[in-house]
Amino acid sequence: MPQVTLTVNGKNSTVEVEGRTLLVELLREKLRLTGTHVGCDTSQCGACVVHVDGESVKACTILAVQVDGGQVTTIEGLAAADGTLHPMQEAFREYHALQCGFCTPGMVMSAIDLVQKHPEGMSEREIREGLEGNLCRCTGYHNIVKAIAAAQDVMHGKRSELARAAE
Amino acid sequence: MNVVAPFEGIGASVRRKEDLRFLSGRGQYTDDIARPGQAHACILRSPHAHARILKLDAAAARAMPGVVAIYTGEDTKGLGGIPCGWQLHNKDGSPMAEPRHPVIAEGKARHVGDPVAVVVAETRTQAKDAAEAIEVEYEVLPALSTMKEALAPGAAQLHDAAPGNLCYDWHIGDKAATDAAFARAHKVVRFETTNNRLVPNAMEPRAAIGDYDPTTGEHTLWTTSQNPHVIRLLMGAFVLNIPESRLRVVAPDVGGGFGSKIYHYAEEAIVTWAASKLNRPVKWTCDRSEAFISDAHGRDHVTTCELALDETGKFLGLRVDTLANMGAYLSTFAPCVPTYLYATLLSGVYSLPTIYAEVKAVFTSTVAVDAYRGAGRPEATYLLERLVDVAAAETGMDRVEIRRRNFIATDAFPYQTPVALQYDSGDYFSTLDAALETAGWAGFEARRAEAAKEGKLRGIGISTYVEACGIAPSAVVGSLGARAGLYEVGTIRVHPTGSVTVLTGAHSHGQGHETTFAQLVADRLGVPLSQVDVVHGDTAKVPFGMGTYGSRSLAVGGSAMVKAMDKVVDKAKKIAAHLLEASVQDIEFDRGTFRVAGTDRTKALAEVSLAAYVPHNYPIEELEPGLEETAFYDPKNFTYPGGCHICEVEIERDTGKVSVVNFTAVDDVGRVINPMIVEGQVQGGVAQGIGQALMEQAVYDESGQLLSGSMMDYSLPRAEDLPMVSVANHVTLCTHNPLGVKGCGEVGAIGSPPAVMNAVVDALREFGVRHVEMPATPAKIWNIINAGAQRMAAE
Ligand code: FES
Numbered sequence: 001m002p003q004v005t006l007t008v009n010g011k012n013s014t015v016e017v018e019g020r021t022l023l024v025e026l027l028r029e030k031l032r033l034t035g036t037h038v039g040c041d042t043s044q045c046g047a048c049v050v051h052v053d054g055e056s057v058k059a060c061t062i063l064a065v066q067v068d069g070g071q072v073t074t075i076e077g078l079a080a081a082d083g084t085l086h087p088m089q090e091a092f093r094e095y096h097a098l099q100c101g102f103c104t105p106g107m108v109m110s111a112i113d114l115v116q117k118h119p120e121g122m123s124e125r126e127i128r129e130g131l132e133g134n135l136c137r138c139t140g141y142h143n144i145v146k147a148i149a150a151a152q153d154v155m156h157g158k159r160s161e162l163a164r165a166a167e
Numbered sequence: 168m169n170v171v172a173p174f175e176g177i178g179a180s181v182r183r184k185e186d187l188r189f190l191s192g193r194g195q196y197t198d199d200i201a202r203p204g205q206a207h208a209c210i211l212r213s214p215h216a217h218a219r220i221l222k223l224d225a226a227a228a229r230a231m232p233g234v235v236a237i238y239t240g241e242d243t244k245g246l247g248g249i250p251c252g253w254q255l256h257n258k259d260g261s262p263m264a265e266p267r268h269p270v271i272a273e274g275k276a277r278h279v280g281d282p283v284a285v286v287v288a289e290t291r292t293q294a295k296d297a298a299e300a301i302e303v304e305y306e307v308l309p310a311l312s313t314m315k316e317a318l319a320p321g322a323a324q325l326h327d328a329a330p331g332n333l334c335y336d337w338h339i340g341d342k343a344a345t346d347a348a349f350a351r352a353h354k355v356v357r358f359e360t361t362n363n364r365l366v367p368n369a370m371e372p373r374a375a376i377g378d379y380d381p382t383t384g385e386h387t388l389w390t391t392s393q394n395p396h397v398i399r400l401l402m403g404a405f406v407l408n409i410p411e412s413r414l415r416v417v418a419p420d421v422g423g424g425f426g427s428k429i430y431h432y433a434e435e436a437i438v439t440w441a442a443s444k445l446n447r448p449v450k451w452t453c454d455r456s457e458a459f460i461s462d463a464h465g466r467d468h469v470t471t472c473e474l475a476l477d478e479t480g481k482f483l484g485l486r487v488d489t490l491a492n493m494g495a496y497l498s499t500f501a502p503c504v505p506t507y508l509y510a511t512l513l514s515g516v517y518s519l520p521t522i523y524a525e526v527k528a529v530f531t532s533t534v535a536v537d538a539y540r541g542a543g544r545p546e547a548t549y550l551l552e553r554l555v556d557v558a559a560a561e562t563g564m565d566r567v568e569i570r571r572r573n574f575i576a577t578d579a580f581p582y583q584t585p586v587a588l589q590y591d592s593g594d595y596f597s598t599l600d601a602a603l604e605t606a607g608w609a610g611f612e613a614r615r616a617e618a619a620k621e622g623k624l625r626g627i628g629i630s631t632y633v634e635a636c637g638i639a640p641s642a643v644v645g646s647l648g649a650r651a652g653l654y655e656v657g658t659i660r661v662h663p664t665g666s667v668t669v670l671t672g673a674h675s676h677g678q679g680h681e682t683t684f685a686q687l688v689a690d691r692l693g694v695p696l697s698q699v700d701v702v703h704g705d706t707a708k709v710p711f712g713m714g715t716y717g718s719r720s721l722a723v724g725g726s727a728m729v730k731a732m733d734k735v736v737d738k739a740k741k742i743a744a745h746l747l748e749a750s751v752q753d754i755e756f757d758r759g760t761f762r763v764a765g766t767d768r769t770k771a772l773a774e775v776s777l778a779a780y781v782p783h784n785y786p787i788e789e790l791e792p793g794l795e796e797t798a799f800y801d802p803k804n805f806t807y808p809g810g811c812h813i814c815e816v817e818i819e820r821d822t823g824k825v826s827v828v829n830f831t832a833v834d835d836v837g838r839v840i841n842p843m844i845v846e847g848q849v850q851g852g853v854a855q856g857i858g859q860a861l862m863e864q865a866v867y868d869e870s871g872q873l874l875s876g877s878m879m880d881y882s883l884p885r886a887e888d889l890p891m892v893s894v895a896n897h898v899t900l901c902t903h904n905p906l907g908v909k910g911c912g913e914v915g916a917i918g919s920p921p922a923v924m925n926a927v928v929d930a931l932r933e934f935g936v937r938h939v940e941m942p943a944t945p946a947k948i949w950n951i952i953n954a955g956a957q958r959m960a961a962e
């Protein structure tokens with residue numbers, strides 16, 4: 001069986017996998033990091049999104065062996081060591097952007113990448129379009145959009161019109 | 168001393184207690200649980216809609232690596248069938264047809280997805296590989312993809328026990344009086360429609376783990392359920408014959424339900440049974456594509472209706488004839504959805520003197536249909552609110568005016584409808600006025616003209632609705648065929664140092680009970696929110712419960728907690744009286760403090776609870792130690808949330824794409840405990856309603872294959888498909904529960920679809936469109952626009 005060596009949330013691991021093992025299976029089953037979820041089998045829902053080398057990736061759509069040597073961050077690795085939440089996690093809580101919580105890890109990981117890729121800041125429409133890879137069945141996205149709008153300002157160190165309007 | 172900051176109690180938008188674990192990846196959903204030594208099950212499902220199983224050869228599969236066991240219907244035929252929780256009666260008084268629903272198909276498969284065999288293997292992939300190696304020889308029988316086909320004379324029979332594929336033929340209301348009303352009508356408006364079939368698609372796929380301890384004989388089932396005690400009751404008593412004392416059902420964190428996780432499913436029985444046969448844990452997790460063909464679907468009605476009006480536009484009577492699809496087997500609540508949760512709502516918010524409704528429920532070779540968010544009330548609301556718009560168009564009346572003219576008067580409550588329900592409270596005029604104001608109804612024509620300049624078609628639609636939830640009085644539902652009581656159970660455990668644990672039979676799968684229920688305790692007992700913990704979802708911890716569906720958690724479960732808190736306060740007052748050397752009659756209690764009336768002599772709750780558990784100075788002759796009380800609350804009536812939704816759409820002429828540009832919901836959900844959570848519930852419900860109106864539909868082809876069988880083919884609303892949703896409340900209190908609450912989980916999905924469709928029809932009015940069926944997909948709308956344009960060009 002092939003071996004994969006990777007860093008997950010700052011910790012090195014070497015794991016034996018099958019050639020067909022998906023990254024999400026490695027995370028959930030081998031490393032027992034069950035915060036990353038599986039909501040579909042057609043790469044539609046985004047519940048499985050993690051960061052690989054700083055970019056958001058659907059962990060159900062990439063083989064574990066492809067991530068050999070990579071740096072992976074999952075929802076479990078977002079908060080600071082002292083428990084301080086990432087601004088995106090904080091905003092999701094503040095704006096009630098989660099209900100059942102199942103889409104939440106993938107949604108938060110996607111949102112962080114989205115904000116990082118748009119240092120100029122996004123409008124409501126751009127945030128909605130940016131979430132095309134993530135499904136939420138509970139919230140209707142209203143509060144998710146508000147949370148991301150607020151978090152982008154914190155992450156970029158400024159306050160936008162949208163966040164003010166959302167308050 | 169008042170220890171509670173007021174912002175933690177009733178009416179405060181406190182942030183949710185559960186969020187930290189979900190945001191940190193520390194939720195514990197069923198699939199996150201790994202039992203030591205667990206094996207994995209894979210279900211081999213029928214690829215045919217209707218087929219005899221002639222031969223099943225598992226020899227090659229058994230020899231595959233890792234295979235532990237393979238089971239077929241032969242192995243499980245001694246088990247009970249999956250039970251139905253509701254027995255309807257036909258017009259003639261005879262009981263509905265209730266064919267056996269085997270755990271694994273017995274000789275015949277009745278829908279694509281029907282379990283045919285179960286493979287248990289060391290790993291999930293080994294189980295899947297082996298399932299593929301099972302050879303099944305089928306004799307394909309005619310599929311019954313639609314109700315029309317199933318009811319056609321000479322149609323193939325799905326079940327021997329259901330002649331003509333008919334489950335029941337039921338009616339409600341006064342036929343003679345309704346006929347008489349139509350005979351004297353000035354105008355009769357007729358309308359036919361289909362309520363599109365939906366796939367619930369909670370984001371967490373179903374999963375189940377069975378475990379068995381041979382030394383104690385205890386079975387444990389972890390399952391993605393909205394109601395673990397109900398699963399214990401149904402599976403233990405009817406399928407596996409396990410006494411409650413030996414069966415523990417745990418529904419841990421559950422990732423959304425929307426009804427689809429109420430029901431007892433075969434897979435739960437399979438893993439529980441297999442675990443005891445194999446003496447090791449057995450786990451099954453559903454793939455999404457598998458969920459499409461095994462989770463119960465929703466809606467799927469075909470209806471014809473007629474409304475009789477007098478010359479002033481007053482409604483005189485309503486006639487409704489509905490076909491309701493049950494799918495291949497009766498799911499837990501299926502029979503009651505198109506009857507007691509649908510036909511009883513046909514009076515809507517209107518004073519309708521007489522109604523007669525007939526409902527036929529039909530078996531088809533499709534996956535079972537049961538309650539999905541709203542369950543029957545969205546179907547009733549859609550029918551009525553489209554019908555009223557059609558009536559307005561045909562009588563030349565204004566859409567708002569025709570509604571106002573027929574609303575139940577605000578001083579007419581309690582209001583007895585002609586279809587069994589008695590609404591306790593409501594104020595439809597106020598929710599209407601507030602919604603018209605917020606949505607800018609008066610200024611709409613200017614916005615329409617503006618859009619027209621950009622070549623867009625803009626329309627506005629309104630829906631005024633009432634629903635019945637907070638289910639339900641046990642005696643009433645019992646007389647209507649429910650095989651269970653629908654009370655709820657709450658335990659308040661005050662610990663020695665004054666913190667509180669709440670045990671509730673309701674189950675949270677997104678609703679935020681851990682917060683809302685804690686707010687009730689903070690408000691009443693004055694315990695800070697941080698010291699109140701809510702426990703749910705485990706039959707070994709919570710005494711009993713009926714679970715969460717029908718927006719009942721707060722109205723029924725919350726009321727049980729209030730009753731339990733009343734008992735706690737009663738007992739604590741006696742203890743306080745002893746400690747304060749006063750008479751019980753003189754003790755007052757307010758948010759955490761017991762006081763001898765008119766004095767400054769007080770005891771805090773924590774002092775009283777300490778005395779209860781360390782009863783050194785205690786009225787031990789009269790009172791038991793401890794401070795914990797349980798209450799069962801059986802509601803006196805349904806609750807009746809209502810309100811008004813207004814939707815504004817824009818349609819692109821070139822593509823037929825409908826965009827919702829404004830959505831306003833003004834709902835009366837009774838007293839609001841946490842406005843932030845209520846708003847979120849309404850927004851989520853509206854999103855599902857917009858999904859139903861514009862995007863979602865389960866489509867079966869004539870061979871019974873589900874064409875929309877994955878997230879690639881079934882169109883779920885994404886962020887860019889939805890607008891911001893403006894939510895407001897106008898409160899009238901429920902008159903019969905102690906909190907005055909009505910329920911908010913389903914109003915969004917109930918009120919919104921007709922508002923959207925009324926807007927779509929309004930936008931298309933220049934093309935002479937009378938009605939558009941849901942979902943209003945771009946292709947459908949483009950065809951309407953194109954046909955209309957061609958017709959107009961020809962004229
Ligand atoms: S699990 Fe759905 S996209 Fe990965």
Ligand code: FES
Binds near residue numbers: 097103423
């Ligand atoms: S919070 Fe439940 S799916 Fe998004």
